[in-house]
């Protein structure tokens with residue numbers, strides 16, 4: 001068997017195993033697994049292996065760096081690309097050009113810039129605004145990006161008039177904890193925040209998506225209502241980061 005065929009087989013098996021775990025988490029809480037999108041986090045994974053990943057059915061890929069992502073977009077056809085890492089405003093244009101969804105919008109200024117760029121780069125079709133998620137720093141951890149939960153109502157007020165963006169929902173990064181119940185508290189808080197915001201003033205512009213859960217805690221996130229899970233190591237193995 002060629003190396004590519006081996007990669008496709010191994011990644012297909014890893015995908016099936018993660019989907020099975022998502023299915024079982026859904027079954028525990030009475031959810032339909034069709035409501036959960038698996039984003040395969042492909043940072044540090046080389047393009048050849050990602051082509052195998054797409055062949056194996058991992059067609060939604062997540063990158064945390066604009067430069068790394070845009071290099072791969074051309075080399076890996078057939079995938080939908082999510083930006084999941086911090087975005088500096090001087091790279092916003094390239095991000096809009098390369099990525100299909102930006103999950104990590106963490107300031108009103110950045111949203112305003114993306115709104116203008118989306119209309120400029122992608123055309124101003126009001127039927128197809130550019131999809132983004134708003135990153136929330138649920139635990140107000142100084143080491144993490146994202147809006148504070150308490151400012152979200154006023155943030156939505158500021159974002160509501162932007163015609164070029166579609167706010168799919170909220171994204172968060174769970175706590176790095178040995179105790180999974182701490183991650184659960186974070187995920188539950190994000191879901192409750194989303195419910196409050198969507199029931200309140202201006203809430204009609206915010207969609208129901210909840211992007212939460214990574215390799216160590218995606219099942220807990222699914223139990224707490226995740227509609228997007230971002231899974232890297234459980235699919236591609238440990239990263240060897242420089």
Ligand SMILES: *Cc1c(COP(=O)(O)O)cnc(C)c1O
Nearest residue numbers: 041064084214215230231232233
């Ligand atoms: C790297 C990364 C992930 C995936 O982490 P794994 O532990 O490899 O599953 C998810 N979300 C973000 C924002 C990341 O940077």
